[in-house]
Amino acid sequence: MRDYDEMTAFLGEWGPYQRFIFFLLSLSIFPNGFCGLSIVFIGDVPEHRCLIPGNLNLSEVWMNRTLPLVQEGDKLQYSKCRRYRLDVITNLSETFPDLDFFNMSEVEQEPCLDGWEYSKDQYISTIVTEWDLVCNNDWKGPFSMSVFFLGVLVGSFISGQLSDRFGRKAVLFGTMAVQTGFSILQVFSPNWEIFCLLNFLVGIGQISNYVAAFVLGSEILGKSVRVMYSTLGVCISYAFGYMLLPLVAYFIRSWRILLFTLSFPGLLYIPLWWFVPESPRWLLLKGRIQEAEAILRLIAKKNGVTPPAVLFTDVELEDMKAQSIQSYAIIHLVKTRNIRAITIINLLVWMILAIGYFGLSLNTPNLHGDDYLNCFFSGAVEIPAYTAAWLFLQKLSRRFSLSGVLFLGGVVLFFIQLVPSNLSVLTTVLVMVGKFGTTCAFSMVYVYTAELYPTAVRNMGVGVSSMACRLGSIISPYVFYLGVHHEFLPFILMGGFTVLSAILVLFLPETVNIPLPETIDQMQKMKVFKCRSTHNKCYHFCKNATTGEKNLVIKKEEI
Template identity: 65%
Template sequence: MRDYEQETAFLGEWGPFQRTIFFLLSASIIPNGFNGLSAVFLSATPEHRCLVPAGVNLSAAWRNASLPWESLPDGTLAESRCHRYRLALIRNFSARGLSPGVDVDLGELPQEPCLDGWSYSTDLYHSTIVTEWNLVCENDWKGPLTSSLFFVGVLIGSFVSGQMSDRFGRKLVLFSTMAVQTGFSFIQVFSSSWEMFSVLFLIVGMGQISNYVAAFILGAEILGKSVRIIYSTLGVCIFYAIGYMLLPLFAYFIRDWRMLLLALTAPGLLCIPLWWIIPESPRWLISQGRIEEAEIIIRKAAKQNGILAPATIFDPTEIQELDSHKQRAHNFLDLLKTYNIRTITFLSVFIWMIISVGYFGLSLNTPNLHGDPYLNCFLSAIVEVPAYVIAWLLLQTLPRRYTMASVLLLGGVVLLLIQLVPTDLYILSIMLVMLGKFGITAAFAMVYVYTSELYPTVVRNMGIGASSMASRLGSILSPYFVYLGAYDRFLPYILMGSLTVLMGILTLFLPETHGVPLPETIEQMLRLKGLKYKAAFHTTRLSRSSDPPKILSSTSL
């Protein structure tokens, strides 16, 4: 049997059928932008202070002096968030007519926790899960854990989604996981405890990534080669960024977390009609021996494009003959087989993990920046669009390792510079954060293509899968990088910046793949030679030297 793309070449590359698939599948990713970073506002921590009950008989002077002062991470002084002067004692002083700071030295007074709860500012948020269940002070670790549990769900979903998709089909998994994401988000609205909310958030994370991966694969398998690369690097990513941009818009007008979550969940219902428009992957159907169903889809596509399909598209006898020639099965241990592939695997795993820490750490940290958190979140989202476009343009013409190392070094260095900016120049600090986000996002877009070109065909899916799993571990850790800002506001940027710079340097030790034929076997992989590029010894030529360079996206495998 000839190549699938040769068999379906009569459809063309960019007809009405392909445009419909491109835009509808890309649009189905928009809710992922909502859910993926909704914790930015759902679990935001507003300004708060210990509550002194209104019914307590205190003079105005003692009520104003009932809270000790503490130094915040930014160096300013504020009333304590987690302690108050012992209420029974100051009530006694008030009853005796003693004055704070005059008759009584406040520095000598014993303190106690916020036994009566907290008073939360409603200037930015009317309610969040933090104010709902008092996730502050001794319970402040629950906030970042909520986000981490979502990413644990993403880790689990990324592990099982590929297997489910291979077994049950791309379309069924796509819409089933959309239903999981939308359905469990809706149940979250009625959460009665933090524990219930967090467990449901984990399940939403499983649906969120499975939906994303299924749409990615389905589009890559239906669309032609020239459109597939644009779909993989621009279509899905930019529509995800559009959803991310709409998140602060929803949050700005809806300040209650339950109503906000309901508003973010509702657009998922708009994907229901897509079931009757988006077809199953013909490639997957052929792999399952369901050739007639695949032909029906191709004929409908030809009709939509105004093209007459040939009498016979796929020859069942040739497909059976092709299936009889199977290569030796490979496993994960093949990624550690030789020094060369082992080193590339370790480098790829660490690079993916740190890029993920930087991306999600900066995204989740936007409420902690100076200024309006809604505007900061929008800027963090909109900067991704030029990052994806520039990453795509750079991948077309420039060497991979130098390009990716450059954007990583850019992102890391500007994050390290933030600590040098004076406190009153907060606009400059925000600009540096966004520039860092730009560099890390561009690296995130590039690393998919670069990694897919490093590994040979026989283990390429496993190599990308291992790197992707490491990326999920990075996203799980990212909320705790943000959490460190409660102790020192520069610490998250120092850690993320230092690690990103390190990854940029390590990228230079990887082999260059631009303009080099893709390796088919482990022996044909490019050799790791530090900063010096050296091609691998090829026992057979993969292609003529005059062949054009191949650029492969991980989703086109």
């Protein structure tokens, strides 16, 4: 029985229409790059200190003494969250108006009761300055990012189900509308709570848009183009959007205007509705044969090929429908020891990757040097990373390639704490090398995970792994937030976890140049469980040292 790819082989792999769809669907991911990480500038924390009312009539000498000095790292700075009691300062200034020195250690302190004064050197406004998300409320900044990733988690959970029910095209454009619409509404947020709610909805739309475009392209394009589409297509389009973010943010320093400017291009994608087709594969599974055949004949016409008179036989259509109604529960991902071990390792690797990728991306404002250049470099380094991932996926070992780039990305983060403070450029370079390794691994892990699982549970396996990834992204804002307490702690944690994931990957089976498994029984065995399986028992052969004869010995019970 022919599969779908054989049935549609007459279209060719890389005709004019496939190139057109490749470009359009990749282009639809472009806004995800600058909208998803816009919080880097919208939620940045500028320099701040307690606001001192101007009606106190304090001299310049006493005005400078209203704030206590605190030790932050190796620097002595004015406190950002405390001040001396102003009534005491006022009385002292009246008693000692010209005194140039006074011991302030015994003066009682108080919080910033009149709010804060923020530096205008870099920003006109951010959500931090808008709603005073500092000091006792400093947890709200990372929480604003985590809420977005919580929406991404929910979106990744529901997008597949919506796509299977209503179609790839409808979900793609519907979620693009959700992302664009709620991003624009965020501009008018009256308070932090409404901003977070809308940020949650934007997260749902963004990941659903990405997944729908990924699935639609994978189903329209041929086998040989899918790996290129998932790396050099959607991923590099995302990276170009990411690189555009600091350029726009450099010229627009008000968070509301910046967010509106970044959201508005989403409206320009409305005309794509008339150019992007529905997935013929999905239409066939839903029994909409005439619509599917019309699209396939249109593709053939655009590619200049003559389609066969009969595209699908009745037997083939019935077989596809039968395959589509087969159902598997999540329990099948942990049913045997082998698939359970693969699933656990995948969950850990995906979660660690998300923590590393988003932790490094969101940590841009904490790096030395210019924030806008650092953000640009963080986006630019993704282009060679995706290109390298594509090259690795062409012929090299999946297992060793993925483990190697993870090890590279993790080890360089350890060296950051050894860099002298006067070599801040070297620190930035090491961070970018770490970002290169993590990004490269992120692109490769999608393909590797899809090859590890059999057809029966492949979508479920990738979906559950993706949900673990979203949990890691929710945690990531708080990882770089630890830098407030220890400058190098985020890099130590991310480096350690990434090296651990590199080791875990080595236990997974190799999949390069190996046919994709169709059933759970056809899955490759992990190295630690490599054995011959017969009737759910695992055996190994022992060689007699004298005769050389191999004897069959039961080693393990059920795998």
